[in-house]
Amino acid sequence: MSEDHIKFMKRAVELAHQGMSSNYGGPFGAVVVKDGKIIAEGHNEVTSSNDPTAHAEVVVIRRACEHLGDFQLTDCVIYTSCEPCPMCLGAIYWARPKAVYFGCNQRDAAAIGFDDQFIYDEIDLDIEKRGIKFIPLGRDEALTVFRKWEEKEDKMEY
Amino acid sequence: MSEDHIKFMKRAVELAHQGMSSNYGGPFGAVVVKDGKIIAEGHNEVTSSNDPTAHAEVVVIRRACEHLGDFQLTDCVIYTSCEPCPMCLGAIYWARPKAVYFGCNQRDAAAIGFDDQFIYDEIDLDIEKRGIKFIPLGRDEALTVFRKWEEKEDKMEY
Numbered sequence: 318m319s320e321d322h323i324k325f326m327k328r329a330v331e332l333a334h335q336g337m338s339s340n341y342g343g344p345f346g347a348v349v350v351k352d353g354k355i356i357a358e359g360h361n362e363v364t365s366s367n368d369p370t371a372h373a374e375v376v377v378i379r380r381a382c383e384h385l386g387d388f389q390l391t392d393c394v395i396y397t398s399c400e401p402c403p404m405c406l407g408a409i410y411w412a413r414p415k416a417v418y419f420g421c422n423q424r425d426a427a428a429i430g431f432d433d434q435f436i437y438d439e440i441d442l443d444i445e446k447r448g449i450k451f452i453p454l455g456r457d458e459a460l461t462v463f464r465k466w467e468e469k470e471d472k473m474e475y
Numbered sequence: 476m477s478e479d480h481i482k483f484m485k486r487a488v489e490l491a492h493q494g495m496s497s498n499y500g501g502p503f504g505a506v507v508v509k510d511g512k513i514i515a516e517g518h519n520e521v522t523s524s525n526d527p528t529a530h531a532e533v534v535v536i537r538r539a540c541e542h543l544g545d546f547q548l549t550d551c552v553i554y555t556s557c558e559p560c561p562m563c564l565g566a567i568y569w570a571r572p573k574a575v576y577f578g579c580n581q582r583d584a585a586a587i588g589f590d591d592q593f594i595y596d597e598i599d600l601d602i603e604k605r606g607i608k609f610i611p612l613g614r615d616e617a618l619t620v621f622r623k624w625e626e627k628e629d630k631m632e633y
Contacts, residue, residue, distance in 0.1 A: 322612055326616075330613065330616055330619075333617070337620065337623065337627065338623075340629070343633070344620045344621055363569075363633055367541060367544055368537050368541070368546060369536060369547065369569040369570045370533050370566045370569070370570075375528050378527065378528060379526050382527060383526070385525075386525055388522060388526060396612075399617065403598060404562055404564075404566050406565075406594075406597075407563070407564075407591075408562050409607065410562075410593070411527040411528070411560075411594075412527045414607065415607070415608070417608065417610070418611075418612045419609065419611060419612070420612065420614055420617025422611065422614065429624055430632060433565075435568070437598070439568060440561060440565075449571070449572065450573070450574040451575050452574060453577060453580065454480055454578065455488065456583070458484075458485065458578065459484070459487075459488050459578025459579045459583075460579055462492045463502055463584075463587045465495065466495055466501070466502040466587055472495075475501070475521055475522055
């Protein structure tokens with residue numbers, strides 16, 4: 318079983334290398350495994366697809382969910398060549414795989430110019446202290462839609 | 476100018492309502508504005524597209540970036556009907572708009588069943604204490620790709 322883990326991590330690292338070499342984006346790759354088989358592969362595509370959310374983990378979560386026809390990664394395992402950033406961590410919690418294996422860590426990424434510590438720091442700040450302005454506006458009107466959601470009878474919860 | 480802010484927030488709330496009513500997903504909408512004009516609109520599509528990352532903010536960030544042909548939302552403003560979750564917060568920091576206006580807040584969302592506090596809590600935990608297992612594996616091999624990134628001469632940094 319531990320050999321399988323190593324095999325899947327090697328594939329994630331291989332994808333990281335391929336994506337970087339082909340100028341798709343940064344040096345990050347990932348795979349999603351279910352029942353011992355890879356169901357999705359991907360690498361960072363931020364600069365080639367002009368999509369700041371196209372980190373390897375988000376790419377493979379989207380592909381694996383599409384493959385499964387589900388918005389949850391129940392019983393799946395993600396192998397990623399680098400520890401997830403806060404955005405990917407959030408995506409992982411919404412997708413709910415059972416485990417995540419990661420190669421390089423956050424400090425390794427920071428050392429080559431991918432420093433997400435500022436996002437971790439910002440998340441913990443009160444909104445009035447953040448680097449990007451977050452401004453509450455029109456809560457009463459926005460709440461009317463939440464009331465309608467509560468009353469909606471055919472809603473699909475997630 | 477404040478009237479414009481209200482107008483754009485109304486549109487985000489309207490999109491939240493439309494998306495919910497049409498069963499695209501949860502009651503969340505957003506728009507991206509640049510130079511006083513809406514350049515992207517969207518709503519939550521998690522359940523209809525089987526994509527756990529398809530929160531309104533991620534959807535509009537991707538669309539606005541596609542529209543601009545850039546992976547940054549320089550000088551853009553995001554209006555979202557609800558305070559962003561940790562995933563969307565991460566996406567926002569990578570996209571770097573100049574401001575984010577939000578309608579409902581995190582507690583309002585929790586009150587109708589969308590509670591992202593557990594993700595904020597998990598982010599702050601050491602990995603060995605998290606609800607989803609995060610396991611380091613194969614760092615040495617993964618680092619070889621980072622070394623190649625450092626040496627790469629034609630890399631596009633972001």
